[in-house]
Amino acid sequence: MRILLVEDDELLADGIKTSLMLANFNVDVVHKGEHAVHALSCEQFDLCILDIGLPGISGFEVVNQLRKAQNNIPVLMLTARDQISDRVKGLDQGADDYLLKPFDVEELKARIRALVRRTHGDGSSKLACGDVVVDVQAFSVMKGNQEVKLSPKEFSVLQELLLHRGRVLSKDQLTELVYGWSEDLDSNAIEVHVHHLRKKLGNDIIQTLRGVGYKVV
Amino acid sequence: MFHISSIKRFLLVAVISLITVAWLLSAVFNFHSSREQVEELFDAELAQMSRILQSVMTNHIRSNSEVFSPSLNYLDKDLLLETFGHQEFNERGHKYEKKLAFQVWDAQGNLFFENSSELPKHFDSLRAGYADVNDGKRGWRTFTLQDPDFGFWVKSAQREDVRTELTAQIALNTLLPSLLMMPVLIFLIAWLIRQGLEPLAQISQSLKRRGYQNLDKINAQTYPVELVYLVGELNDLFVRVSEAAERERRFTADAAHELRTPLSISKVHLQNILQVSQSAQAREFVHKALIGIDRLIHMVQQLLILSRLDAQQEQEAPKLVALYPLAKDIAAELEAQQTQTGKGIIIKHQDDCIWLTREVQMRILLRNLLDNAFRYAHEHTQIELELTENEIVVFNVCEPMTEEQLTRNLERFKRGNSTQQGSGLGLSICLQICKQNDYTLTMKNRSTDVSGVEVRITKN
Numbered sequence: 001m002r003i004l005l006v007e008d009d010e011l012l013a014d015g016i017k018t019s020l021m022l023a024n025f026n027v028d029v030v031h032k033g034e035h036a037v038h039a040l041s042c043e044q045f046d047l048c049i050l051d052i053g054l055p056g057i058s059g060f061e062v063v064n065q066l067r068k069a070q071n072n073i074p075v076l077m078l079t080a081r082d083q084i085s086d087r088v089k090g091l092d093q094g095a096d097d098y099l100l101k102p103f104d105v106e107e108l109k110a111r112i113r114a115l116v117r118r119t120h121g122d123g124s125s126k127l128a129c130g131d132v133v134v135d136v137q138a139f140s141v142m143k144g145n146q147e148v149k150l151s152p153k154e155f156s157v158l159q160e161l162l163l164h165r166g167r168v169l170s171k172d173q174l175t176e177l178v179y180g181w182s183e184d185l186d187s188n189a190i191e192v193h194v195h196h197l198r199k200k201l202g203n204d205i206i207q208t209l210r211g212v213g214y215k216v217v
Numbered sequence: 218m219f220h221i222s223s224i225k226r227f228l229l230v231a232v233i234s235l236i237t238v239a240w241l242l243s244a245v246f247n248f249h250s251s252r253e254q255v256e257e258l259f260d261a262e263l264a265q266m267s268r269i270l271q272s273v274m275t276n277h278i279r280s281n282s283e284v285f286s287p288s289l290n291y292l293d294k295d296l297l298l299e300t301f302g303h304q305e306f307n308e309r310g311h312k313y314e315k316k317l318a319f320q321v322w323d324a325q326g327n328l329f330f331e332n333s334s335e336l337p338k339h340f341d342s343l344r345a346g347y348a349d350v351n352d353g354k355r356g357w358r359t360f361t362l363q364d365p366d367f368g369f370w371v372k373s374a375q376r377e378d379v380r381t382e383l384t385a386q387i388a389l390n391t392l393l394p395s396l397l398m399m400p401v402l403i404f405l406i407a408w409l410i411r412q413g414l415e416p417l418a419q420i421s422q423s424l425k426r427r428g429y430q431n432l433d434k435i436n437a438q439t440y441p442v443e444l445v446y447l448v449g450e451l452n453d454l455f456v457r458v459s460e461a462a463e464r465e466r467r468f469t470a471d472a473a474h475e476l477r478t479p480l481s482i483s484k485v486h487l488q489n490i491l492q493v494s495q496s497a498q499a500r501e502f503v504h505k506a507l508i509g510i511d512r513l514i515h516m517v518q519q520l521l522i523l524s525r526l527d528a529q530q531e532q533e534a535p536k537l538v539a540l541y542p543l544a545k546d547i548a549a550e551l552e553a554q555q556t557q558t559g560k561g562i563i564i565k566h567q568d569d570c571i572w573l574t575r576e577v578q579m580r581i582l583l584r585n586l587l588d589n590a591f592r593y594a595h596e597h598t599q600i601e602l603e604l605t606e607n608e609i610v611v612f613n614v615c616e617p618m619t620e621e622q623l624t625r626n627l628e629r630f631k632r633g634n635s636t637q638q639g640s641g642l643g644l645s646i647c648l649q650i651c652k653q654n655d656y657t658l659t660m661k662n663r664s665t666d667v668s669g670v671e672v673r674i675t676k677n
Contacts, residue, residue, distance in 0.1 A: 009478055015485030022492055080477035082521065102481040102514050105488045 001116065001136075001159055002026045002177040004045045006036040006062065007078070008054050016049070016078075019105040024139060024152045025112070028180040033057035037065050044173050045073055046163065047112055047119075052079040052090065060093050067094035074115040078103070113137055116163065127162035129216050132201050134162055141201075148200050153178060157193045161206060161216040170213035190214075224417070228410045233403055240399065244392050251388035259380055260347060263360035266373040270319055271364050274329075278367050316379040318357070324368030336374050343370050349377070416440045420448065432459035469524035473517045480517065484510050519642035522581055526649050533575040535654075540570040540579070540604045547584050548602065551591055559597035562587065566604040572676075574654060582650045585643040586611045586672055592643075593670070609674040617662040618670060626660060644672075 003020060007013040008031045017027040028045075030036050033054040040048060048066075052059035063075050077095040079086065087098050096118070097111055113125055113136055125137040133142045136159060141148045150158065156178045161169060169177070174190050194206055194214060207215050221227045318333035326340040336359075337352040343361055350357045356377035363370050423435060432455045437448040487510065491503045541564065548562045555561070572579070586609070590600045594613035603610040618626070626644055644660070651658045655677045663671040 009482065012478060012482045012485065015482055015489060018489045019485055019492075022489065080474055080481075101477040102484050102510075105485055 001046045001112075001156065001163070002028070002044065002180055003112065004036065004039055004048045005029045006033065006048065006054065006059065007031065007051045009051075016105075016108070020109070020112075023109050024155060025109075026156060026178055026180045031055075033059065033062045036062050040066055040071060040073060041069060044176050046160070046177065047074045047076065047115060049076045049078050049108075049112075050095070052077060052081055052086065060089060063090070063094045072119075074119045076108075076111060076115055078108075127159065127165075129162060129165070129205060132205055134158060143201055150197070150200065151193075153189075154193050154196055154200075157190065158197055158201075161214060165216050168209055168213045168215045174214065225410060225414050228414075229407055232406050232410070236402065236406070237399075240395060244395070247391055248388045251391045252384045255384045255387045256380070259358070259375060259384070260360065263347075263358065263373045263375060264362075266317070266319060267360050267362050267371045270321060270371045270373070271362060274321060274369055274371065275364060275367065316376045318374045318376075320370075320372045320374075322370040322372070324370075329369065333374075336372075340370075343372065350374070351377075416444050420444065420451075424451075432456075432462070466524045469520050473521040473524065476513075476517050480510060480514050484514070516642065519646060523642060523646050523649065526578070526581075526646070526653065533577055535573050535575055537571050538574050538576045538579055540572055540583075540609070541566045541568070543576070543580060544583050544587075544602060544604060547580065547587055551584075551587050555591060560591055560594050560600065561598075562591075562600045562602060564602045564604065567606065570604040570606065578650045578654065582647055582674070583609070585647050586674075589643045589647075589672070598667075607676045610671060611673075612663060612669055612671045614667050614669040617664070617668050623660050623662070623670075647672075647674075 001024075003025050005013055005016055005020075005027050007016065007029065010031065013029045013031065017029055020027045028039070030039055031054075033056045036048070036050065036054075037057070039045075050059045050062060054062070057065075059077060059079065063077070066073065066075070074097075075095045076097045076099060077090045078099050078101065079090075080101045082100050090098055096115055099108060099111055116136075117125060125135060127134040127136065131144045132148075134155075135141075139155065141150050141155065141158070157174060160174060160177045171190050178190070178193075194208075197206060205216065207217055209215065318331065318336040320331040320336060320338065321329040322340055322343065323329050328338055328340070331338070335355070336357060337350060343363075345361055345363055348359045348361065350359055357374040358377055358380055359372055359374040361370060361372040420435065420440070427433070434452040434455060435448050437445050437452065440448050484507065487503050487507050491500055491507070494500050494503065544564055544566075548564060552560075552562055587600065587602065590602075590611050590613035593615045594600055595615055598614040601610075601612040603612075644658075648658050650656075651674060657675045657677055659673045659675070661671055661673075663669055
């Protein structure tokens with residue numbers, strides 16, 4: 001799952017990124033509101049964690065611009081402002097949830113999962129396709145009654161395809177969602193992961209549309 | 218400079234004393250002056266009476282009348298009483314007529330005639346002019362003159378006692394109006410002083426009525442010029458105190474707010490270490506560091522609450538709040554954190570216990586009371602929360618406290634038991650809310666079946 005973290009404090013951003021990456025989230029970080037607006041308009045993310053007090057345009061303004069541009073990405077506001085008026089303002093501008101600093105990392109992860117579930121219209125933490133069930137919270141995949149061991153990146157590719165079920169994701173989109181900006185990777189990396197997934201879960205779970213991308217039916 | 222405990226009393230006593238002394242001095246002076254004037258008038262009267270008699274006698278002698286037998290028809294003593302009774306005079310005359318006496322002597326020393334036998338008859342002692350005569354029974358004031366042509370003597374006299382009585386009466390009569398005016402004057406002075414000091418009383422009342430957190434300016438334009446400076450200085454003081462309080466509040470709020478980010482950084486990184494570390498010892502140390510961070514976070518949160526209480530009071534109007542549902546929510550939330558300690562809570566209540574109060578502040582109050590009770594209660598014991606129409610009572614089982622501990626617990630940054638986690642601000646916050654809402658907070662040891670500490674909030 002690809003997350004854009006918008007936080008001006010580098011130390012904190014680094015800590016949150018590490019926490020989330022340890023939980024198998026793919027996190028990209030920007031430190032300014034303008035950069036966040038640009039990144040969210042150009043690239044695909046599953047969720048945005050947004051600080052309110054940013055240099056340049058504020059978090060309120062970022063979420064406002066996103067919603068005006070019909071971008072419905074789930075936004076979790078993360079801030080030191082604990083006044084009810086700030087929370088109300090953030091939610092009214094279009095944020096989906098609000099977490100107050102200092103927070104517990106486990107709570108942050110739980111809220112991210114809940115937000116993603118809500119966005120994809122599924123009330124549980126499990127994503128299913130045929131006899132394959134992916135438990136996002138437990139980081140486990142079951143095929144029938146058997147647990148299947150996946151690498152973190154294979155898990156991410158499967159999770160993204162399940163989250164965007166019915167839609168075609170291009171190789172570039174999948175690369176962005178799974179790897180983000182920070183990693184150097186082989187241009188065939190996604191193809192390799194898809195190949196491994198088919199081998200472990202069966203050929204028919206991921207459909208390839210030549211020249212377009214992949215989708216889970 | 219002597220100490221003045223009450224300006225109004227001081228002015229009343231001083232002004233009334235001064236006026237009384239001035240009036241007494243003036244009364245004594247007026248009394249003597251009036252008496253002298255009246256004495257002179259009586260003396261002049263005596264002289265005039267003598268001259269009238271001299272004139273009558275001279276005319277008689279010059280007219281060569283053979284017989285002069287003057288007859289004065291005075292009323293006798295009994296008739297006098299009957300005629301005048303308690304009256305002093307009427308159309309028939311005056312009851313004091315016989316208090317005036319005269320004698321006419323010829324040059325040879327024969328008493329020609331007189332009107333009163335009481336006036337001593339001593340021809341030898343006749344001297345022209347005024348004299349005071351006393352025959353042992355009563356005194357007389359006399360005026361004597363001798364006719365230069367015929368040599369006869371005329372002596373007019375007034376009884377001293379009558380003169381004194383009349384003189385005193387006349388002199389006193391001049392004092393009577395001012396004496397009668399004195400109570401009216403004192404009343405008017407008291408009223409004027411009260412009116413004059415009314416603006417001061419208004420300022421006192423205005424200061425007395427305002428709440429301790431009210432630092433609004435007093436409208437100086439409504440006060441007399443003498444007080445404008447004082448009111449101006451008071452307003453300046455209010456502004457300075459208000460600014461200082463605001464600075465302190467803002468500093469605390471800003472500091473607490475700014476601490477959130479570094480606390481987040483520490484907490485996130487420590488949690489990351491906890492997740493990746495393979496060393497059990499390192500994990501234990503990090504776990505302890507996280508407990509410290511959480512304690513610091515709690516303190517920052519409490520500081521923020523404390524710094525915002527005044528503003529909250531101004532923003533939130535009292536309304537009817539059902540305490541039981543509120544307490545139930547808070548208790549459930551706090552109880553959920555106590556799964557390992559086995560601490561629980563029992564709520565006793567009368568219906569919903571509706572209080573006219575500020576909901577946000579009541580929530581903070583109940584939360585802090587219960588949080589405090591949970592912190593200090595022994596493990597596997599039940600905290601008792603009792604809600605009534607007028608009281609909130611929280612009891613938790615713990616070691617009894619000394620009197621000093623009970624007092625110090627209400628001070629900021631003082632924890633009941635230093636081994637417990639806490640900011641030491643919980644009860645200070647409760648105390649502040651109680652002050653703002655006119656409640657009384659008391660804390661005492663309670664020993665029934667088990668010993669513990671009871672915190673009681675009572676509506677005043």
